[in-house]
Amino acid sequence: MVPVRTPGTLYLLPAPLHPEADSQSMPAMLAPLALRLKHWVVESERSARRFLRILNPGCPIDTLHFSLLNEHTRAEEVSAMLCPARSGEHIGLLSDAGCPAIADPGAWLVAEAHKHGVPVHPVAGPSSILLTLMGSGMDGQKFSMHGYLPVEALARARALKAVEDESRRRAGATQLFIETPYRNRQLMAAMEANLRGSTRLCIGAALGSPKPTLITRSLTEWKGNWPDLHKIPAVFALQAQ
Amino acid sequence: MVPVRTPGTLYLLPAPLHPEADSQSMPAMLAPLALRLKHWVVESERSARRFLRILNPGCPIDTLHFSLLNEHTRAEEVSAMLCPARSGEHIGLLSDAGCPAIADPGAWLVAEAHKHGVPVHPVAGPSSILLTLMGSGMDGQKFSMHGYLPVEALARARALKAVEDESRRRAGATQLFIETPYRNRQLMAAMEANLRGSTRLCIGAALGSPKPTLITRSLTEWKGNWPDLHKIPAVFALQAQ
Numbered sequence: 001m002v003p004v005r006t007p008g009t010l011y012l013l014p015a016p017l018h019p020e021a022d023s024q025s026m027p028a029m030l031a032p033l034a035l036r037l038k039h040w041v042v043e044s045e046r047s048a049r050r051f052l053r054i055l056n057p058g059c060p061i062d063t064l065h066f067s068l069l070n071e072h073t074r075a076e077e078v079s080a081m082l083c084p085a086r087s088g089e090h091i092g093l094l095s096d097a098g099c100p101a102i103a104d105p106g107a108w109l110v111a112e113a114h115k116h117g118v119p120v121h122p123v124a125g126p127s128s129i130l131l132t133l134m135g136s137g138m139d140g141q142k143f144s145m146h147g148y149l150p151v152e153a154l155a156r157a158r159a160l161k162a163v164e165d166e167s168r169r170r171a172g173a174t175q176l177f178i179e180t181p182y183r184n185r186q187l188m189a190a191m192e193a194n195l196r197g198s199t200r201l202c203i204g205a206a207l208g209s210p211k212p213t214l215i216t217r218s219l220t221e222w223k224g225n226w227p228d229l230h231k232i233p234a235v236f237a238l239q240a241q
Numbered sequence: 242m243v244p245v246r247t248p249g250t251l252y253l254l255p256a257p258l259h260p261e262a263d264s265q266s267m268p269a270m271l272a273p274l275a276l277r278l279k280h281w282v283v284e285s286e287r288s289a290r291r292f293l294r295i296l297n298p299g300c301p302i303d304t305l306h307f308s309l310l311n312e313h314t315r316a317e318e319v320s321a322m323l324c325p326a327r328s329g330e331h332i333g334l335l336s337d338a339g340c341p342a343i344a345d346p347g348a349w350l351v352a353e354a355h356k357h358g359v360p361v362h363p364v365a366g367p368s369s370i371l372l373t374l375m376g377s378g379m380d381g382q383k384f385s386m387h388g389y390l391p392v393e394a395l396a397r398a399r400a401l402k403a404v405e406d407e408s409r410r411r412a413g414a415t416q417l418f419i420e421t422p423y424r425n426r427q428l429m430a431a432m433e434a435n436l437r438g439s440t441r442l443c444i445g446a447a448l449g450s451p452k453p454t455l456i457t458r459s460l461t462e463w464k465g466n467w468p469d470l471h472k473i474p475a476v477f478a479l480q481a482q
Contacts, residue, residue: 012375014365024270025365102374102381111378114443114457122375122455124255124266124367133343134253134363137352140343141388148382202355214363216355 008085010113011037012093012100014125015051017208017233023054025208026125031055033123037092039084041067041109047096069093069105078108085118097208097233099127103147103178129176132204132235135214136174139239143174151183153190160194167199167240175238184229187236192226195219198241203227205234249326251354252278253334253341255366256292258449258474264295266367266449272296274364278333280325282308282350288337310334310346319349326359338449338474340368344388344419370417373445373476376455377415380480384415392424394431401435408440409481416479425470428477433467436460439482444468446475 013034014026023031035056042048045066052059067081085091093100093109099122100106113120133140144166149159163175179187191201197220205213205227213227213234218241254275255267264272276297283289286307293300308322326332334341334350340363341347354361374381385407390400404416420428432442438461446454446468454468454475459482 025268027266027366028269029265099371099375101376101378102371104381107378107381109378110376111457114378120376120378120455122372124365124372125268126365127371130340130343130368130371131363131365134340135342135351135361137342137348137350137355137361140345140348142386144385146383214361216352 005088007116007118008088008090009119009121010082010085010091010093010110012106012110012120012122014099014123014127015047015095015097016054017097017126017128018206019050020210021208027123030123030125034092035059037090038063039065039089039091040094041069041081041091041106042094043070043096043104043106044068048094051094069109071105073105075108079112081109082112082116082118085113086116099125102127102129126208128204128207128233128235131207132202132214132237133174133176135204136202136237137216138174138200138202138237139172140174142170143176146175146177148179149177149187156187156190157194160190163238164195164199164240167238172239172241177236179234179236181229181231181233184232184234188226188229191219192223195238196240197223200239200241202237203229203234204237205229205232207235246329248357248359249329249331250360250362251323251326251332251334251351253347253351253361253363255340255364255368256288256336256338257295258338258367258369259447260291261451262449268364268366271364271366275333276300278331279304280306280330280332281335282310282322282332282347283335284311284337284345284347285309289335292335310350312346314346316349320353322350323353323357323359326354327357340366343368343370367449369445369448369474369476372448373443373455373478374415374417376445377443377457377478379415379441379443379457379478380413381415383411384417387416387418389420390418390428397428397431398435401431404479405436405440405481408479413480413482418477420475420477422470422472422474425473425475429467429470432460433464436479437481438464441480441482443478444470444475445478446470446473448476
């Protein structure tokens with residue numbers, strides 16, 4: 001008879017939001033936990049190596065097993081990534097930045113873990129979405145995250161108005177969205193053109209870097225005073241008045 | 242001429258999710274930052290004192306200034322809590338558990354800070370909402386948090402169905418909600434009675450405690466197998482299939 005093995009745990013580990021961030025913004029238990037894991041599912045191997053070197057410059061990275069889970073991964077590859085856990089080994093899941101499974105493909109692996117009875121243990125850490133919500137001063141009990149809005153101008157204008165309407169309909173519920181950093185300028189121009197002057201907008205940009213921006217103003221106040229966010233990671237939170 | 246003073250910063254500091262949680266789940270920079278603050282806005286003084294004693298058992302708590310910001314605070318009292326920042330002193334904002342301004346009245350103070358040009362600096366830490374979302378395996382890019390659902394049976398049933406409909410309409414977007422811990426049993430009974438068997442539900446309970454629950458199953462699988470969550474803090478995440 002084959003003995004039934006206790007499965008390993010899938011640990012969801014936060015990564016720094018910015019290459020210059022040090023380990024001080026991370027939970028103290030992260031390094032001892034991460035440095036004992038042999039099996040990793042990561043968004044990119046380069047970021048994973050940098051992460052491990054920040055935790056311990058002498059980490060024997062070449063002895064570790066890395067599987068890639070990102071937008072190029074096919075759904076049918078994901079299940080096999082849990083094999084180490086099924087034979088009793090723990091696995092670390094790591095994003096390029098921030099919390100895995102929040103706005104990245106890591107959620108597929110977590111869903112598989114639940115299907116196969118692999119315990120899931122998320123470790124809290126920096127998330128630019130949560131930091132923007134906390135720091136916005138907007139409703140932190142009723143909020144929606146929309147991910148990326150459409151890129152095409154007319155569709156984007158329509159989406160921005162729909163998001164503003166949703167906030168108004170839900171008594172000022174906070175509406176969050178993100179954009180690819182090199183399109184932030186177009187998004188800001190579209191907000192200026194399509195949102196009401198009284199709507200409040202919080203910009204959380206370069207969070208976790210030495211020079212973060214976290215400011216809430218009305219659209220009227222932002223008009224003509226937009227920060228330069230070209231190629232800078234940013235989260236936007238909006239609240240209709 | 243009165244010199245223009247640089248305002249102090251409003252720091253949003255995370256508190257442990259559970260009384261038994263130690264400081265290891267908190268960012269390493271939290272203690273040195275928190276222990277240098279003299280002015281505090283807190284949800285309850287008892288939790289704030291416990292928090293500071295965890296960071297440093299010898300903390301001279303009696304020399305600190307605490308203002309209370311909770312559901313009993315009147316809106317017109319909030320602005321005065323920023324006075325120390327206007328005269329150049331930093332302020333710490335603290336919830337009873339988790340991240341301030343997420344599902345607690347702290348957001349009022351943050352909104353005031355933005356109005357008066359007081360810089361806002363959120364520090365990442367454990368949030369039961371974010372941990373449940375990460376660990377659910379559900380959509381981490383499109384999600385909505387609804388806060389508390391109605392208590393009255395018919396209104397609750399209607400709200401649950403509306404939340405399930407919203408997930409279906411938005412291609413499986415994750416829907417999160419919470420309940421007062423002593424009403425978790427009624428909420429689970431209502432979910433069993435009103436949600437479709439194929440809908441997936443994640444329960445994140447007692448997160449941050451030594452015995453957390455974080456499990457995603459279909460309603461059909463939960464039926465008759467609910468955990469005992471009486472008086473246990475829990476977050477619920479739902480995804481229609």
